[in-house]
Amino acid sequence: MHRLLSILLILCAPLAQAAVLGAADAGHLLNRAGFGATPQEIAGYSRLSRADAVDRLLAGAVIEARTPLPPAADEYLRPARLRKLSEEEKKEMLRRQFEIGADLRGWWLEEMLATPSPLTERMTLFWHNHFVSSQQKVKSARLMAQQNRLLRRHALGNFGTLLHDVAKDPAMLVYLDSATSRQGQSNENFAREVMELFTLGEGRYTEQDVKEAARAFTGWSIEPETGAFKWRPFAHDRGEKTVLGRTGKFDGDAILDILLEQPATAEFVVDKLWKEFVSPQPDRTEVRRIAQRFRDSGYEIKAALRELFLSEAFWAAENRAALLKSPVDLVVGTLRRFEFETGDPLPFVFVMRQLGQDLFAPPNVKGWPGGEAWIDSSTLLARKQFLERLFRGQELKARIDGSRPGARAERVALRGSKRLGEEGRERMMRALEAVRFDDGAWFARVERLRLTPQLVMLPGEPAAPQGAAGGIEQLRQLALDPMYQLR
């Protein structure tokens, strides 16, 4: 009898592997790998097995954005030229730069909403927060846009190629001071961060390694007139360097190859991917196993992701709803999930900033710390206010409508936008008026697909008791539940 049972279990095991996901698991996968899965997406994936679902997600990756870049974001202004302008011209120039910066952020938000592969955008954002550059220092929308294009092209490609390319990316060369580093006066900024934050992690190299590597990176610079990468052979230190125990007349690429040979690099990256996709506390053994696969594949990012998504930990009950949503998760996720109609994305650029995730401008070279740091009393109330407005059916524009009594205080909600001037304010009004949600159609779809609003919106049971409300009031209650902040 006993034996019969074991035989039966063995026979069933492959079946369990091939079992279909069902709606809850499909939602889990899609909301972890992307943001704000729609009812149709959940229903579509719910009929696939884990392996098929993961393979479909990975196969859907794209390498280019479909949203056209605002033309102004492609202008390049040589920073030194600013000095030659008059007061008035300078003021106008700075206003214009601010506006272009806002449009660049809006462009990315639009792409996140429109993309057929949310995983591609999540990974592009992941690399933006790994290979940090900020417009605050780079000061050129064009260079930031160019870096974004690079990050997307390799988002699910090869980590080694990405590392080599990012190290020569003009925005990075400016952000970490490589552009001005030269033989005899090498700047250690990039050499330090490439080891600490991009590959090995803290404590796996010495100060001497940083100094020597900095010499190897000299010569990688930019052409000030165009902002393009430029190799300056005379700035390069051709001498011998010793880095991580290896000695030779290394150049920058040779150093990067040495860093890629270290097992610590794969572990460091997988550890970070784990925190992005699985749980705040990586499982050491699993990280080591997946890192080994990652290295064996020659640093193919898809190989690492496939292992992560198919790991037991990814699906484990204790890791469901264990991650706090980032502002991108919250804003883009909500707009996607309910298929809000949006026109000009400008208002959401300022919402994102208020929530603490100003795209293209992470706070420092370590990026957004994420996790619990996303939520403090200010950002939590701002999140709830954003959600409440969306679902109260109240037009968002009330926020900036100066004619309404009490509007002054609420206007603070979009602070920072006033630098756009009167024209910008009008643009914002028009944009807010264009935001629409067809709740009737959404509910009809949920019903037709045999889903429930709770299943589509929350990663688990609500934390607060839900009232008996239906319609948009039900959505409002679910969105204000603490569980809506999790994924």
Place this chain on the structure above:
Amino acid sequence: MKRRDFLRWIAVSGGLTFFPALARAAAYDRLLILVELKGGNDGLNTVVPYADDAYYRLRPRLAVRRDEVLQLDGRSGLHGALQPLMPLWQAGELAVIQGLGYPNPNLSHFRSIEIWDTAAKSTEYLQTGWLARAFAAHPPPAAFAADGVLVGGTELGPLAGGARAIALTNPEQFQRQARLAQPMGDGRNAALAHLRKVETDVAQAAARLSQVSPHPLRTEFPRGEFGNAVRTASRVLAGGAGVAALRLTLNGFDTHQNQPGQHANLLRQLGEGLAALKSALVELQRWDGTLILTYAEFGRRPQENQSNGTDHGTANAHFALGGRVRGGLYGAPPALDRLDGNGNLPFAVDFRSLYATVLERWWGVAAAPVLGVRYDVLPLLKA
């Protein structure tokens, strides 16, 4: 005798050394008010080295004229717009600390305020504010409405990363928003537990800030954004809600162009606002139990720029005010003859010494665990 009085008595009577464990209870009946001069106040035109020829050489257009300076001593004087602070100076309740800064200064607003807020070294990235770390080690009483309240400006700065901190633009608006907080749910996992904690903080602050009807204050508050912030802060205190620290923000100090008019206006708002704050605190009988400090990401470059303004600098002058402040000049006058490669000032006093002074001499807690390293304290508080 209340426990806290008893502790104070022990401390005064020299019993401190025998009761090291007891002595660690922080004295949060003493209030700290931080005033951020956002954008980087021009310390040289705030506390003017009016006897230094180099100052007039570096600032042919921008220098404050010698006869317009409010003299503090033979070489330093306040900008004329700070007249409202002179009664405090004369009463010995205003300390001026010159040359506050840190090694390897960073000239980015972003990064430098992060260094000040987190009390980090310029090569170090910390994720918690210095006050948040102090409150984690020595929690303010649970009955307080919050550990810290920020008025104007929503970035938590020194309170980021764990403190019970509330940002108020105005109390009514906060009450409205706070209704959205739902301190519900279980500790299913760490993320949900964190959410519940923050929602509870918000709900608790909202309840306690509205509990007591506002004590009617006779103080007249100046008009304008900073005056409103001072009024809001005073109302929070008048309501009787406990709080260990307040942070006010005065914006607009990034004066790259046409500085003179703007800067005078900002300093006038600052002076009038601080004078009103003192008046309200005296009314509430809390002036002796309050320490007010100004701070900013950096000072400005000694050499004026081509646009009748000043660019990002380094070391800076700041103020400490309060009933227990020992008035006078601290630190060192600006060394205009020793500018660095960018034309910026060397610092004389590490800003973390000021923080150590707050922690050790104001609240009576050990500073080194909060700041990572031991810093000398400044003698700017009366016993």
